Amino acid sequence: MPPGGMYAGAPENRARPAIDPLFRSAAVEYGNRAVGVVLSGYLDDGTAGLETIRSCGGVCVVQDPDDAEYPDMPRNAMQHVLVDFCLPGAELGALLSELAVREPGRRSAVQEHVAVEAAVAKRVLSDLETVESLGRQAPFNCPGCGGVLWQIGNSTELRFRCHTGHAYTAATLLAKQTEKMEETIWVALRMFEEHRNLLLRMNAEGSANSSGAERLEKLHLHIQRIRTMLRSTGAK
Numbered sequence: 001m002p003p004g005g006m007y008a009g010a011p012e013n014r015a016r017p018a019i020d021p022l023f024r025s026a027a028v029e030y031g032n033r034a035v036g037v038v039l040s041g042y043l044d045d046g047t048a049g050l051e052t053i054r055s056c057g058g059v060c061v062v063q064d065p066d067d068a069e070y071p072d073m074p075r076n077a078m079q080h081v082l083v084d085f086c087l088p089g090a091e092l093g094a095l096l097s098e099l100a101v102r103e104p105g106r107r108s109a110v111q112e113h114v115a116v117e118a119a120v121a122k123r124v125l126s127d128l129e130t131v132e133s134l135g136r137q138a139p140f141n142c143p144g145c146g147g148v149l150w151q152i153g154n155s156t157e158l159r160f161r162c163h164t165g166h167a168y169t170a171a172t173l174l175a176k177q178t179e180k181m182e183e184t185i186w187v188a189l190r191m192f193e194e195h196r197n198l199l200l201r202m203n204a205e206g207s208a209n210s211s212g213a214e215r216l217e218k219l220h221l222h223i224q225r226i227r228t229m230l231r232s233t234g235a236k
Helices: 019-033 047-055 072-080 089-101 112-121 128-132 170-204 212-233
Strands: 035-038 059-063 085-087 135-141 148-152 159-162 167-169
Touching (some): 035 089, 059 072, 085 089, 135 159
Parallel strands (some): 059 085
């Protein structure tokens, strides 16, 4: 495995180790000798990295979505990347053995934006100027660190990255935003309930003023609305 390609740097698509930086690093290091395999899994991890392997002349392989327990990842890869092989899991081992001994063709130069993003992911480069060279600023904040996100160009799939190194596809960014929203709503519920409980205790001890009952009624309404929101998001 290429040094630093998998474990260093910030999470991508909410994970570290992560598939995309591994694929990207392998593509830059090995060019047309790299082989990327996307197996069963949720959302769209691996698609961006597989596209990078394709751009460097490597071989792109996916598990047949009909054979996968969770078909999202291989299906999304096939929608955005021209894959070389799509096989059931039981046939992948023989294919990889064949590819390992196949003589590769002439290696082409790595595109600059691919090399730059690989370096950013490994924390070799991580500054505003470098990230700006990869795309344009987006009207979203990074849910991982709160920094500004840039929409990354040269891709068939919508992707975002901050200068710290966090990176997201549109699907994982949406999932992370939803997670953060739920966390915020839970905090709001706790604070409203604590405020209500304090007023109830003050009432019980006779230290609340005349507006206490009205404030309790408003707090009760806010708490019910927040609980309705949490139920609608499916939060546990």
